[in-house]
Amino acid sequence: MVRAATISADHIPEEKMFQQYATRKNLRHRATISVLAVAIATALTAPAAHGDDLSWGTNPGGTETRSSFAYDLEPGEQARDSFEITNYGTEEISLAVYPADGATTSNGSLELSERTDLATAVGAWIEVDQAEVALGPGEKTSVEFTVEIPTDAAPGDYLGGMVSSYIDTSAGTVVVDRRLATQLAVRVGGEGAVKLNVSAASAQAPIAWNPFEPVDAIVGATVANEGNLRARGSYTITASGPFGWGSTSSEYQLDELLPGSIVAIEQQLPGLWPLLWQQVEVRVNAEDIDSLPAGFSTASTTFWSIPAGWILLLVAVIAASILLGVRRSRRWEADDELEEPVAVESN
The missing domain is CATH 2.60.40.10 (Immunoglobulins)
Incomplete structure (x- = not known):
């Protein structure tokens, strides 16, 4: 189960959090902020709140306990499922519901595409029965959807998510798109390879x-x-x-x-x-x-x-050896001068 609005690490264990990010876009005279959190939570229901009035949660529907959606399908096959959304806030909330493609970013985290992005895989294979939902405080709903694999789909793994999106215009000149998603994985049958x-x-x-x-x-x-x-x-x-x-x-x-x-x-x-x-x-x-x-x-x-330390140490040893050798050479020369016999003239 995943939870909502502005999600913090206090509500979702770090190892369960796929990604939390913000992007900014110019939208005529307004700035749009898109916030997405993709997570899997195995704990009991515990809403993540934005203030006291905005808080919702999502998880797979049905009687089976699941933390995410997963399907093994052949090309041309279908599957029916539902996306459960609960309003934990104190006010009515209106949400958009849609599927999104997933991709691994360069730093290894999972990123779901924007609603306006062209879907080419999971996001294009899913059709939701209800694209918009409005929930009063404490209300819950299940949005039915169909996963249909194209007959020409290549075998392999595909990852995406079912997304719920809230458009917040309370900031005036800033439009905030708060998105909460549940991971959805599809394995299309055929020859698979891990490489x-x-x-x-x-x-x-x-x-x-x-x-x-x-x-x-x-x-x-x-x-x-x-x-x-x-x-x-x-x-x-x-x-x-x-x-x-x-x-x-x-x-x-x-x-x-x-x-x-x-x-x-x-x-x-x-x-x-x-x-x-x-x-x-x-x-x-x-x-x-x-x-x-x-x-x-x-x-x-x-x-x-x-190894600068060793090089300096070696240079110091060599320099000391040279200096010591010079000193000994000079001492030997002095000793030789003292030991030379003195000629004595005889009358």
Whole structure:
């Protein structure tokens, strides 16, 4: 179940929140702010409020307890379902109801399209029976809708959401579009493939002034879901010097990626001993949404790390050795002069 209006982390656990964002658009002489929160909540009903008068919640309808919509359908098949909306506020609220396509942003979060965007997948396959609803305080309604898969739909996973939208004009010159959505996933039958590909590895390390402490390298890469099924997994970053000296590695979790999505990853790799020329490898271990292994991909690069502390220490040792050698040489020359025999003339 997901909850409403201006949603904060106090109402939805962080691990359950897909995205909360705001965009601004010029609309003639007005600014429009669109706020979308996409979440899955497994807790009991607890409305998230905007002031004392605006608060509503959404969740899948029916008698079955669900946190989101999910369908396994073949091309040409249909499914009927309902979107339940409850007004927890103290005033009547009017909401628009519509489906939206979903996509993974470059930072890995889920983004649902705007109502005015052209839908090409989930948003285009769903028809709602009622596009507008008006609810009094405490009222609940279920909006029926049909999911129909086109006969030429490609097999694979598609993600989107059922959206409820409230247009707030109380701010005068600013129009606020508050949207609350429930995730909707469709798997179209056919041959499926899970394939994550990592590329464009990069790395850099700060100058190491302390010769007795390692540094933290910054390693980045690009991960693309080149399959047609949702995928996640983990990735391991390993860095080392020549001949594998000073090897260090760390493992990180990779969030779920939709087919066709590309995300940039960047991590701080601790424990790197600068050895001038170094190499780094990023290995992505793919899994399907059921956590079954689905192969791996690697990308590597080289970079320079400057052990300035060791270089300065070496220079100091060499300089001290040279100075000590000069002093000893001069002392030996002085000793040789003192030991030379003095010629004595005889009468």
